[in-house]
Amino acid sequence: MAEKYSKQENQVQQKEKMEAIGTLAGGIAHRFNNIIGGIIGNISLMRLEIDPTHHHHERLLKVEKEIQRMAKLASQLIGYARQGRYNVKTVDLNEMVKSSVDDITKSRNGIEIRLKLKDVLPVELDLNQIKEVLQAVLINAAEAMPEDGVITVKTRNTAHYDMKSICDAESKNNSYVLLAITDTGIGMDLETLKRIFEPFFTTKEMRDEAIGLSLASVYGIVKGHDGYIDVESEKGRGTTFKIYLPASEENDKEMSKAD
DSSP: OOOOOOHHHHHHHHHHHHHHHHHHHHHHHHHHHHHHHHHHHHHHHHHHHSOTTSTTHHHHHHHHHHHHHHHHHHHHHHHHTTOOOOOEEEEOHHHHHHHHHHHHHHHOTTEEEEEEEOOOOOEEEEHHHHHHHHHHHHHHHHHTOSSOEEEEEEEEEEEGGGOTTTOOTTOOOSEEEEEEEEEOSOOOOHHHHHHTTSTTOOSSOOOSTTTTOHHHHHHHHHHHTTOEEEEEEOTTSOEEEEEEEEBOHHHHHHHHHHO
C-alpha cells in the first residue's frame, strides 16, 4: 500500500528536524562569524599599509572578496537558525512587495510578474530580512521557469482559524497577512518538497557554497518573525509558496475582540 502523505505529520517532523539542525547550525555560524571578523580586520589593516601598486594588493582584494562570501554564508546559517538580530518596524507589506518585484523584473527577461495585492493589515517585521525572503522565493520561482512564464504574487488578510493545516498550538496571534507566490514552472516531486528547507539541499549543481541555503534561510527568517510557511507543488504544475506573517499587535488585539 502506498504511503499516504500527511501535510500535518510532515509539518511536525519538519519542525523537529529543523529545530535540531538549527541549533547546531547557529552555534557553528556564530563561531564562524567571530573568526571571519578577525580575518577581515587584519586584511583591512594590511591593505592600508600596502601600496595599491604592490603585487600583493590584488591578492588581498581577492582574499577579501572570498571572506565576504564566507560572511554571507554564515549570515544565511544564522538566519536559518533564527538567531539574526532584527530591526523590527511596522510596515506596509504591499509597498515592500512592489519594490522587490521591480528589482526582479529588471534582472529577469521573459518572465511576467502579476500582482494581486489586497488591502492588508500592517505587519511588524525586519524589512531587509523579509525582502531577502521574498527575493529568494522569486528567484527560486524564476529559476523553475527556464524560458519564460508567469509569477503571481498575492497578499490578503487571514486568521489563525483558517490556517489549521500549518498553524500549531504555539501560535500567539489571531490575525495574519498572507503573502503567496505562485509560478508556472516545472514544479517539484514529493521527495523534493519534503526537503526544500534543509540546509545545503539543492537540485542544482553545487557551483557556489551558498547554493542550498537560500530557502533554508527563508524558513528561519519566517519562523523568527513568528510566522509560518507552506509550499504546494506538483511536478509539471508549478509551485506556490505561502508565507503567513503576524499582523501588528494593535491589529491583532482588534481581531481578537471581533472574534
